[in-house]
Amino acid sequence: MKKIYSIVTIMALGSTLSADSLIKSATNAGLAPIPSDTKALMKLIDNPKNPITKEKVTLGKKLFFDPRLSKSGLISCNTCHNLGTGGIDGVSAAIGHHWSANPHHLNSPTVYNAVFMSRQFWDGRDPDLEAQAQGPMQAAPEMAITKEMAVARISSMPAYVKEFEAAYGDNNITFKRIADTIGSFERTLTTPAAIDAFLEGDEKALSQAQKEGLQTFINKGCVSCHTGVGIGGGMQPFPVAKPYKYAHIGDFKGDQNGMVKVPTLRNVLKTAPYFHNGAVWDVKEAIKIMGETQLGIDLSEKEIDSIATFFTALNGKMPTLTYPELPAVTGKTPKPDTK
Amino acid sequence: MKKIYSIVTIMALGSTLSADSLIKSATNAGLAPIPSDTKALMKLIDNPKNPITKEKVTLGKKLFFDPRLSKSGLISCNTCHNLGTGGIDGVSAAIGHHWSANPHHLNSPTVYNAVFMSRQFWDGRDPDLEAQAQGPMQAAPEMAITKEMAVARISSMPAYVKEFEAAYGDNNITFKRIADTIGSFERTLTTPAAIDAFLEGDEKALSQAQKEGLQTFINKGCVSCHTGVGIGGGMQPFPVAKPYKYAHIGDFKGDQNGMVKVPTLRNVLKTAPYFHNGAVWDVKEAIKIMGETQLGIDLSEKEIDSIATFFTALNGKMPTLTYPELPAVTGKTPKPDTK
Secondary structure (H helix, E strand, C coil): CHHHHHHHHHHHHHHHHHHHHHHHHHHHCCECCCCCCHHHHHHHHCCCCCCCCHHHHHHHHHHHHCHHHCCCCCCCHHHHCECCCCCECCCCCCECHHHCECCCCCCCCCCCCHHHCCCECCCCCECCHHHHHHHHHHCCCCCCCCHHHHHHHHHCCHHHHHHHHHHHCCCCCCHHHHHHHHHHHHHCCCCCCHHHHHHCCCCCCCCHHHHHHHHHHHHCCHHHCCCECCCCCCEEECCCCCCCCCCCCCCCCCCCCCEEECCCCCCHHHCCCECCCCCECCHHHHHHHHHHHHHCCCCCHHHHHHHHHHHHHHCCCCCCCECCCCCCCCCCCCCCCCC | CHHHHHHHHHHHHHHHHHHHHHHHHHHHCCECCCCCCHHHHHHHHCCCCCCCCHHHHHHHHHHHHCHHHCCCCCCCHHHHCECCCCCECCCCCCEEHHHEECCCCCCCCCCCCHHHCCCECCCCCECCHHHHHHHHHHCCCCCCCCHHHHHHHHHCCHHHHHHHHHHHCCCCCCHHHHHHHHHHHHHCCCCCCHHHHHHCCCCCCCCHHHHHHHHHHHHCCHHHCCCECCCCCCEEECCCCCCCCCCCCCCCCCCCCCEEECCCCCCHHHCCCECCCCCECCHHHHHHHHHHHHHCCCCCHHHHHHHHHHHHHHCCCCCCCECCCCCCCCCCCCCCCCC
């Protein structure tokens, strides 16, 4: 009996130790938590070139939800980055103005935790959310508005003019400021999850199965790209080991060096369909394909299941958002153009 | 001096008396307040055939915002009845699936206070919000979903199944129940305004100019159609006295008797463009046209201004709505079809 007790004790200790060493192993591999400390979080999400203020976030949230920032008056940032459905639109390729599909068949990435990405867009062409926000507003198959029209629409509504005054100290409404305030709002869209509590040292934040999944995620090499606070967000070659099964869908080939933005895995169970062309709906198929194309390995069914179980630890707490009441149009507001 | 004081006293008394008599005059003309008393309000907005419950409203709100209830997965009730922009879409004719314009060039009416309408749709073809909600979901140029697909989509998400169980005591998800819960939510979208406090006896709730506007509104006969709690919502012939200036836009001719639903004037300053075909953007032009076509009178500029001033008393307090977090799709969820 004494021996048996000893083994149990060792197993229990081992389990505790292994959680601790798993945290170290995850941290060494580059995984990092969304800080629970507000000051640390603010430092992480802020942009020195466009410091977050309450006024900008309040205004940016309205603009994020405002369809008048599209040519038609019908499409807002929230149309493709729907904050009610994981920050995405749930279709393979984004649909925009006049029902245009994205010409490269690109899937809308989630806006949640996008602040943690080192670059924005699938080809990483923009450095931050403020720069990113300017793109879809102007893109012909997305919101299709001109800078001048966006400024004219917003400037025509006195309630918006007041909010710009509150945010910037003057009423100079520019397209850059419109995008900057949207960026400020988007920076606040972080979703802390069980993984974060675990990485901060709460060994019980993950279940045993989730811990095993994390171990598999690290051991198999997934973490080499899906790392950092964003659990993704850098640029990587795609594919590496084997052609991507659905490469024929769309003509996207990455940036000039074939580099592609690594999507965040935070809330990945809520953001199907997957990959730049939204070709895969089943997260387990996505894991399998990633093993093949990026790591050159055949993951077993058990390993795939284990990694998918780890993903449940990435389901974050979504911020509570009051749906904003937007200013009414005036006689000076340029009319929507649905053509 | 005594005489002057007397005149001032009489004028002051007169002003008080006139507010009181204006309330009586408005009430006699059929105007009625959104009750400030919660029980009275609940009685007014409830549907005995589909009693409002907290569970139905919570669920119905999610469904109202859920784009998966459209064939494409991109259009929700909120797309055309945007709760951030006065419950409307701000375009002349509704745009739906595959960017189809409403075939009759009909404008989306506001969902705010729609519970007070005696009939739903411009031709009044449906008796209540529950019946109405079934229409746009299925209409080919709107959300374009089949009953079966709507049920399959919602049934595929376990979180929704749980909410139907909470709302109905069983997990029988039907298209009727989907529409019924949306109706329950919409019934709560009432926006009490200064006019309501005034009609309930707060004589100071309206400014002098708003009172004069109300008087003009009554005296000129606007109130004969724009009456009741909804300040509109019944069926009336259109036009009456003179052809509608923009009758050539769209082919809508009302119901089989040429009757057209009278829109609510609540929040009218936030719900441009106006009329069934959304042809008029300027509220003063709309007032002028109504005088001509419906009342057969030429309203003076001063009268038009006065009525428009009264409309400021109809700007209601919008309910505070938390943007709902919607259930994630599962492997069983039928895919969106954007074709």
